[in-house]
Amino acid sequence: MKNTKIQVSLKQELDSSYTISIGESISCEIASFVSQVNPSSLAIITDSNLVSSAESLANEFEKEEINTSLISFPAGESSKTLATLESVLEQMLSHKLDRKSCVVAFGGGVTGDLAGFAASVFMRGISVVQVPTSLLAMVDSSVGGKTGVDFKQGKNLAGSFLQPKAVFADVSYLKTLPYSEIKNGLAESVKHAVMFDSSLFSMIRNNSSQFNLFDANIFSELVEKNCIIKSALVEKDEFENSNRVLLNYGHTVGHAIESLTGYSKVSHGEAVAIGMAVEGRIAVEKGFFSEADLNLQNSLLKSLDFSLKLPKISRTSLVESMKSDKKSTGGNIKIVFPEKIGKYSPESLSNSSIVSEKEILSALQVF
Ligand SMILES: NC(=O)c1ccc[n+]([C@@H]2O[C@H](COP(=O)([O-])OP(=O)(O)OC[C@H]3O[C@@H](n4cnc5c(N)ncnc54)[C@H](O)[C@@H]3O)[C@@H](O)[C@H]2O)c1
Ligand SMILES: [Zn+2]
Structure with missing residues (x-):
């Protein structure tokens, strides 16, 4: 018998560039961006503290005739686990999301990491749009594509890289965030x-x-300066x-x-x-x-x-x-x-x- 070798050539150039939009009350911008992506359906993934804000965003999507479902999990770092990931994935299946669906990660860094991870493994990977609502998520975690969950042995020990299709940092959400x-x-x-x-x-x-007082201009400038720094690093070292x-x-x-x-x-x-x-x-x-x-x-x-x-x-x-x-x-x-x-x-x-x-x-x- 003759031994053979077959080369599987997988060299590819991927352009995963994206835009970070920063401003006040930009939820209609989010909806119009998502409608251009034209997903078959959409799931907003959020935590239990942010359900009512997520519902308002869902209404914007419905206006654009995007079939939207809302998936929530209990707020807090203790939810950043494989068990929550499984429950989120099951809900995505029961809402009949498919390979052309899109996830909107709406919340702080916990939501961004968990929903990003869910998007990266659901049907081997679908798109995610990051909509950070905490300052930490706006200045740091929503940019760069790191996703993951915690284990008892340590934080973020399993995860993936999935760059978002876009990031929308709407500083008006910070009005309700405690100091x-x-x-x-x-x-x-x-x-x-x-x-x-x-x-x-x-x-x-x-x-x-x-x-500790809400000023949209100050927070917008703060988020912008931080995102410039973070994105420059990510560009050099994804x-x-x-x-x-x-x-x-x-x-x-x-x-x-x-x-x-x-x-x-x-x-x-x-x-x-x-x-x-x-x-x-x-x-x-x-x-x-x-x-x-x-x-x-x-x-x-x-x-x-x-x-x-x-x-x-x-x-x-x-x-x-x-x-x-x-x-x-x-x-x-x-x-x-x-x-x-x-x-x-x-x-x-x-x-x-x-x-x-x-x-x-x-x-x-x-x-
Ligand atoms: N992926 C990355 O590159 C990266 C970078 C840094 C941190 N992280 C991760 O981020 C997580 C921490 O993020 P976090 O500090 O945003 O935590 P978080 O997501 O738990 O949010 C903190 C709390 O604020 C609440 N909240 C969020 N937005 C709100 C709003 N607008 N109004 C009122 N309440 C609001 C949340 O419900 C939660 O109770 C950690 O898990 C960390 O590992 C990831
Ligand atoms: Zn940190």
């Missing part, structure tokens, strides 16, 4: 500002007392093999704090804020960042009402938890850090970003 949730988006914004954009840093500083890791500033320590406090006592934004204070201190001690710039960063965080005190957790367990972070490899703890306000240190992408337990424990002494 405790706004802060989660502000922490990510400060992270973007410190690592990439001193003008964003100044903008946040100039408006630091305004974010699948997180290089520079996208720079978005991890504050997160190695932040994730460890969240994990050791059981994901309930300290919010993600609060954990990332403390994480930036600790990782910034490590960068100062390694000689990459100045004390003066660290003070500027920390003063801004405090003016936004972040406490930079480490919660009552043992420092050695914090280091152990950092070692098991999904972005650490072979027990090496890597952190990324700024060089000055508005610019990341290129050393973040080299071996200099590996920090020893001793360096971390030394930086933690002042906390």
